[in-house]
Amino acid sequence: MENNKLYDQPPLLKIEQLCTYFDTHAGLVRAVDGVDIDLYPGECLGVVGESGSGKSVTFLSVMGLIKKPGRIASGSIRFNGTELTGLTPRQYRNIRGKEIAMTLQDALTALNPSIKIIDQIAEVLREHDREIVARGKKAIRERAVEMMRLVGIPDAENRLHDYPHQFSGGMRQRIMIAIALSCKPRLLIADEPTTALDVTIQAQVLNLIADIREELQMSVIIITHNLGVVSEYTDRTVVMYAGQIVESGFTRDVILNPQHPYSQGLLKSIPRLSELDKPIHPIPGQVVDLIKLPSHCRFLARCSRRSEECRQEIPMKIIDDFTKVRCPKTSNQN
Amino acid sequence: MESFIKRLFRLIPVLLGISIIVFLIISLTPGDPVQIMLGDQHVTPEMEQALREDMGLDLPIHERFIRFLYNASQGNFGRSFFHRRPVMEVILERLPATIELTFCSMMMAILVSIPLGVLAAVKKGTAYDRSSVVTAMVGVSMPGFWFGIILIIFFAIHLQWLPVSGRSTFSLRVPSVTGMLLIDTLLAGRLDSFLDAVKHLILPTVTLGMAMGATLMQVTRASMMEVLKQDYILFAEAKGLKRRRVTFLHALKNALIPTVTVAAIQTGQLLGGNMIIETVFGWPGVGSLVVRAIFNRNYPLVQAAVLIYVLIYVLMNFIADILYTVLNPRVRI
Numbered sequence: 001m002e003n004n005k006l007y008d009q010p011p012l013l014k015i016e017q018l019c020t021y022f023d024t025h026a027g028l029v030r031a032v033d034g035v036d037i038d039l040y041p042g043e044c045l046g047v048v049g050e051s052g053s054g055k056s057v058t059f060l061s062v063m064g065l066i067k068k069p070g071r072i073a074s075g076s077i078r079f080n081g082t083e084l085t086g087l088t089p090r091q092y093r094n095i096r097g098k099e100i101a102m103t104l105q106d107a108l109t110a111l112n113p114s115i116k117i118i119d120q121i122a123e124v125l126r127e128h129d130r131e132i133v134a135r136g137k138k139a140i141r142e143r144a145v146e147m148m149r150l151v152g153i154p155d156a157e158n159r160l161h162d163y164p165h166q167f168s169g170g171m172r173q174r175i176m177i178a179i180a181l182s183c184k185p186r187l188l189i190a191d192e193p194t195t196a197l198d199v200t201i202q203a204q205v206l207n208l209i210a211d212i213r214e215e216l217q218m219s220v221i222i223i224t225h226n227l228g229v230v231s232e233y234t235d236r237t238v239v240m241y242a243g244q245i246v247e248s249g250f251t252r253d254v255i256l257n258p259q260h261p262y263s264q265g266l267l268k269s270i271p272r273l274s275e276l277d278k279p280i281h282p283i284p285g286q287v288v289d290l291i292k293l294p295s296h297c298r299f300l301a302r303c304s305r306r307s308e309e310c311r312q313e314i315p316m317k318i319i320d321d322f323t324k325v326r327c328p329k330t331s332n333q334n
Numbered sequence: 335m336e337s338f339i340k341r342l343f344r345l346i347p348v349l350l351g352i353s354i355i356v357f358l359i360i361s362l363t364p365g366d367p368v369q370i371m372l373g374d375q376h377v378t379p380e381m382e383q384a385l386r387e388d389m390g391l392d393l394p395i396h397e398r399f400i401r402f403l404y405n406a407s408q409g410n411f412g413r414s415f416f417h418r419r420p421v422m423e424v425i426l427e428r429l430p431a432t433i434e435l436t437f438c439s440m441m442m443a444i445l446v447s448i449p450l451g452v453l454a455a456v457k458k459g460t461a462y463d464r465s466s467v468v469t470a471m472v473g474v475s476m477p478g479f480w481f482g483i484i485l486i487i488f489f490a491i492h493l494q495w496l497p498v499s500g501r502s503t504f505s506l507r508v509p510s511v512t513g514m515l516l517i518d519t520l521l522a523g524r525l526d527s528f529l530d531a532v533k534h535l536i537l538p539t540v541t542l543g544m545a546m547g548a549t550l551m552q553v554t555r556a557s558m559m560e561v562l563k564q565d566y567i568l569f570a571e572a573k574g575l576k577r578r579r580v581t582f583l584h585a586l587k588n589a590l591i592p593t594v595t596v597a598a599i600q601t602g603q604l605l606g607g608n609m610i611i612e613t614v615f616g617w618p619g620v621g622s623l624v625v626r627a628i629f630n631r632n633y634p635l636v637q638a639a640v641l642i643y644v645l646i647y648v649l650m651n652f653i654a655d656i657l658y659t660v661l662n663p664r665v666r667i
Contacts, residue, residue, distance in 0.1 A: 063572055089577070097574030104572075109565035114587050114663055124573045163663040179573065 006040045006235070007322075010081075012219050013039040013062070013187060018075035020054075020061045027291040031057040031070070033243035036316075039187070044213060044220040046230035046251060048266065049240035052287050055223045058240075059189045063102055064092040080186070098128040101180035105192035107172035111164035111179075118144050118160035121179050128183045147178040150215075151208060170201035174208065184216050191223045206233050227266055231255045236322065239263045242288050242298040245316070249323035259325040261303045297327070305329055341655060345648055352644045356637050357402050361395060371631045388413065389634065411638035414627075421635040425620055425642060430513025431501055432612070432619030436604045438516075438539045443547035444597060448590075451554025455589075456581060458559060466551065473548025482541040482614040489537060497534050499616030506530045538615040542608060546600050553596050558589040591661045595654045602650025606643035 020032040032054040039045050049055045061072050064084060077084040079100065084092070096102075104110040112120060121144040125132050132139050141160070148156035151174040153167075164172055173193070180188060190209060194202040210233055213220050222234060230237050230251060237254040239247040239262065247260040258264045265283035285302035288294065297303070297310045309328050316324050368386050377385075389412060390398050405411065414421045454466045490498040497503070502515055508522040515531035561567065562585055570584040612621035620639060627635040659665050 065568060065571055093574045093576065095574070096572055102569075102572040104565050104569055106565065110569040112566040112570065112584050112588070114661065115584070123575060123579070127574055127576070165664050176569070 006043050009041050011038040012041045012043075012080055013037070014076075014078045015058070015062065016076045016078075018058065018061060018077060019073040020057050020066055021071060021073045023069040023071070024291075029290045030243050030293055031290060032061065033293070034075070035240070035243075035245055037238060037245070037248075039219055039221065041186070041219055042213075042217060043236065044210075044222065044234045046234035046237040047221060047223045047240060048225060048227060048230055048237060050225055050287060052242075052290065053240040054243040055240050056191055059102070059191065059221065059223060062189065063096055063100065065096075093127070097124050097180075097185070098183045099185055100187045100189065101183070101185040102189040102191065103173075103176050103180045103193060106196035107176040108164070108169065108196070110176055111172060113164055116161050116163060117148075117167075117175060121147060121182050124179060124182050143182065147182045148175065150181075150212065151175065151178040153178070169197060170204060173197060173201070173205050177205075177208065177212070181212060181216065185218060187219045187221070188213070189221045189223070192225075193222060194224070194226065194229055202229075209233070227255065227270060239266070242293065243290060244298060244326060245324070246299065246326045247324070249319075253323060259319075259323075259330050260299075260327045261305050261329075262299050265302075337659075338656070341652065345652060348648055349645065353403060353406060353641065354399075356641050356644075357399055359633070359637055359640070361398070367391065367633060371633055373631060406641065411641070412634035414632055414635050416627075416630055416632055421632075421638045424635065425623065425638055427513070428618060428620045428623045429642075431515075431617060432605060432608070432621060434514045434516060435535065435538055435542065435612075435617060435619060436601060436608070438535055439542035439546060439604065440597065440601050442539055442543035443550055443600075446543070447547040447551035448554050448593065451551040451593075452558055452581065452586060452589075454551070454555045455558035455562060463555075467555070470548040470551045470555075473544050474552070476545070478541055478545055478608075479610045479614050481544060482537065482611055485537045485541060486614075496536055501531065501534050501618055502527070503530050503534075538611055538617055541615075542604065542611055546597075546604070549600065550593055550597055554589060554593045557592045558585060561585045561589040564588075587661070591658060594657045594661060598650050598654035598657060602647040602654075605646045605650070 015035055015037040018032055018035045019030070022029040022031055031052075035054070035058055037045070037047075037058070047055045047058070057066070057070070060066055062077055062079075062084065064087065066072060072085055075085070079095065082095075084095065087095070111117075118141065122140050125140050125143060132143055144160060145156050148159070153159060153171060153174060159167075164175070167175060173196070177190075177193075188209070193205055193209065197205060206229060209220060209222075212218075222229060224230060234251045237249065237251045238245055239254065239258075239260065241262050247254060247258065247263045249259075254263060255267070258267055262283070265281070268281040269283060271280045283302055288298050288301065294300065296312055297306070297314045300306050300310050303310070307329075314326050314328060316326050317328070317330060318324050319330065368382055368389070368391060371385070372382065386392055390401055393401065409422050411421045413419065414424050417424045450466055454463045457463050486498055489496045506524070506527040508515075508519050508524055508527050511518050511521055516528065516535075519525075519528035519531055567580060567585055570580045575584075608619070609621035609625045611617070612619045613625050616622070620642075624636060624639045626632075627639065
């Protein structure tokens with residue numbers, strides 16, 4: 001592979017058998033159920049799945065931001081060699097925003113509506129960057145301007161005292177990225193970075209993330225349900241379904257040659273300009289109830305290739321170092 | 335600034351409308367207001383005529399209205415038959431006592447209820463949260479006069495820690511400068527009088543502050559819980575900020591918007607409407623004055639008081655509006 005150099009180093013983030021459960025009145029919701037993910041330094045990983053697949057919960061677990069009634073039931077999350085599960089709140093605060101940053105889907109709701117932009121950037125610096133705090137207010141302000149320029153806010157120094165609602169949607173998304181990156185973290189988790197944006201702005205924001213990734217030498221995880229986003233911007237892709245990983249591999253392979261029936265279904269459900277006359281094929285049925293998970297393949301009810309051998313627990317099938325599929329029928333059907 | 339002035343202008347029709355209603359209190363009262371006012375007092379026909387002329391009741395209604403508007407704009411609401419002084423003078427003399435009590439109650443309510451409301455929201459679903467919800471419910475639904483009387487019986491009569499009623503002890507009076515005893519006693523340099531004034535304030539303040547604080551706590555808790563669910567709280571946490579900063583800056587700054595609005599409106603209500611509490615505690619404010627004026631059928635005084643109440647209420651609403659814009663940059667123009 002072209003990026004093989006990346007994979008010589010030990011992973012920056014190693015998630016092993018992560019289980020994150022929610023205790024609700026209706027029962028135990030197994031939102032994330034045994035997820036393994038390795039992320040290498042400098043790599044860009046795409047995590048794909050529909051709503052309720054557990055992709056966001058997985059990375060909120062990494063951030064240590066699972067709220068009651070949720071809890072990390074078991075598993076390990078190691079970042080740069082440090083085990084994150086079981087850190088004290090204080091230790092975790094030194095990682096969040098400093099080593100691992102996260103952006104949310106919609107900057108309009110993620111930025112505090114009644115706090116000026118400068119203060120929303122400055123507070124991260126004050127929390128994590130002693131060196132810049134020692135240099136005083138002016139240095140903090142300069143860094144804020146620098147970050148806003150980095151993400152392409154025009155006339156940055158004059159807009160520091162504006163509030164979020166005074167910016168356009170695309171600009172707000174850029175500002176959120178600027179805030180997340182102001183301490184130059186090693187890992188950026190971008191949760192649905194394009195979903196809230198106009199199509200014309202989506203590519204701009206993704207290119208911005210790609211450029212900054214290069215500049216800051218950081219790893220990026222893009223959580224999305226949009227395979228288009230994944231195909232253009234990521235090195236590897238993980239496909240999640242009902243709290244499990246169903247397929248992982250190099251993005252090119254996953255897109256051009258998907259192994260799991262669910263990944264294939266996802267690709268078939270994308271409308272293509274070259275095939276406008278053909279009907280698109282949605283995946284039939286609905287996501288399984290996370291409270292009453294079956295012991296057999298979780299995709300069984302919606303799968304067009306199901307057979308008797310699917311009526312048992314399906315282990316992850318390891319095809320090579322980076323390619324894994326959770327399906328007994330891995331033969332290609334393209 | 336432009337919107338500020340616009341809002342100020344919008345108050346004019348409100349006040350005009352209210353003055354019509356207040357004017358009609360006398361004009362539409364069935365029977366002869368002079369007869370009603372005099373009740374069963376024995377007066378000569380000359381005195382009756384003099385009162386009629388004094389109130390302008392011998393003029394046709396439209397002329398009377400114009401005269402009323404003109405006089406009201408000058409702050410002249412006629413003379414109080416009982417005090418034998420202009421009603422405005424009588425009311426203004428009593429106003430500081432009401433303001434002092436309202437201010438103290440408001441401060442108590444705000445200082446207690448906001449931290450408790452925040453704590454309840456942060457500890458949602460815990461025993462603390464549930465007990466504070468119940469307490470607030472009791473506080474809201476408990477009639478003020480009843481709670482006041484219970485306090486008097488316990489702290490003033492049974493324990494004898496605090497005075498039963500009034501604003502000050504006669505022997506400790508100080509010359510009036512602002513009319514607010516807490517300030518006047520300090521101006522006079524009399525610590526004993528100051529403490530006396532504080533002691534008199536405690537029970538009525540607690541009674542009023544309890545009801546207001548209970549409402550404010552409920553509002554703060556509810557809006558805080560709503561705010562804590564927002565994405566910007568999650569994002570603030572993802573930035574690695576300290577919990578205290580997330581709660582008291584990111585969350586509270588937004589959660590306070592409804593609380594402040596409610597507090598301002600409550601203050602307006604209180605400045606106008608604590609007749610019952612003032613009567614229970616023999617508090618010499620406008621409320622107890624008006625109650626007596628109603629019993630005495632002192633129409634000019636009631637008229638003036640109603641208009642002043644409305645004015646204060648409208649003003650507090652106006653302030654609530656302004657505070658809302660200050661706290662919420664999204665509605666700023």
